[in-house]
Amino acid sequence: MQRRVWLMVLNLMLAPPAFADPTARVIELPAGVPKALVDRIRAYDAAIKKRDAAALEDFWTNDYVFGSPRGERFTKKERLHNIVSGTTGLDTAAVETEAAFRYGDMVLTVSHIALQGKYGGKAVSGEHRMIAVWVDQQGRWRLAANQLTPIAGESKGSK
Numbered sequence: 001m002q003r004r005v006w007l008m009v010l011n012l013m014l015a016p017p018a019f020a021d022p023t024a025r026v027i028e029l030p031a032g033v034p035k036a037l038v039d040r041i042r043a044y045d046a047a048i049k050k051r052d053a054a055a056l057e058d059f060w061t062n063d064y065v066f067g068s069p070r071g072e073r074f075t076k077k078e079r080l081h082n083i084v085s086g087t088t089g090l091d092t093a094a095v096e097t098e099a100a101f102r103y104g105d106m107v108l109t110v111s112h113i114a115l116q117g118k119y120g121g122k123a124v125s126g127e128h129r130m131i132a133v134w135v136d137q138q139g140r141w142r143l144a145a146n147q148l149t150p151i152a153g154e155s156k157g158s159k
Contacts, residue, residue, distance in 0.1 A: 034141075036141060037107060037134060037136075037141045040059075040134075040140075040141040041134075041141075043055070043059075044056075044059045044143065047059060048083065048090070049090070051083055051084050051086070051089070053080060053084045056080055056083065056084075057076075057080065058142075059142060059143055060076045060079070060080075060142060060143050060144075061076075061135065061137065061142045061143065061144045062076065063076070063144070064076040064079070064142075064143060064144060064145065065144075065145045066078075066079045066145070066146055066147075067145070067146070067147035067148065067149075068119070068148065069119060069124070069128060069148045069149065069150050070119075070120070082120075086118070087118070087120060087121050088117075088118060088119050088120065089117050089118050090115055090116070090117040091116045091117045091118075092114075092115065092116045092117070093113055093114070093115045093116075093117075094113070094114045094115075095111050095112070095113045095130070096111060096112045096113075097109055097110070097111045098110050098111060098112055105135055105136040105137075106133060106134065106135045106136070106144075107133075107134045107141075108131065108132070108133050108134075109130075109131070109132045109134070110129070110130070110131055111129070111130045111131075111132070112127065112128075112129060112130075112151075113127070113128045113129075113130045113148070114126070114127050114128075115128060126150055126151070127150070127151040128148045128149060128150055128151060129148070129149045129151060130146065130147065130148050130149075131145075131146060131147045132145075132146040133145045133146065
């Protein structure tokens, strides 16, 4: 039961409601993963969709790093510019969390994401593996790094 509840929460947090995959599989989070992180991820999802620069600035650590599906590395400033400018954006995303691990004040999630959107100004779609690293900084969960990697043979337009 906990496994199904967690996937529903992640789908609500990370996927646009109109495009969430209701049949996605659920995993169980490690004991002690705080509700505050779940709430924070939900708010982060809303900020990405709205391209809310002020909110995104707060969600990412100062040394935030994004690993793109093309193997590029972006800083917080670069990533923020790409999202706010519309160069990068999601039209749809269905997320299935496959694993989550807590290490003290850090939680690492491994997910499968099927997405459609724009990356680098070009349309993209396909299946990706996503890793996200959340850290608790003085009582506030922030995203320190995340990486999207196309799953071989399933991604279209991301080359």
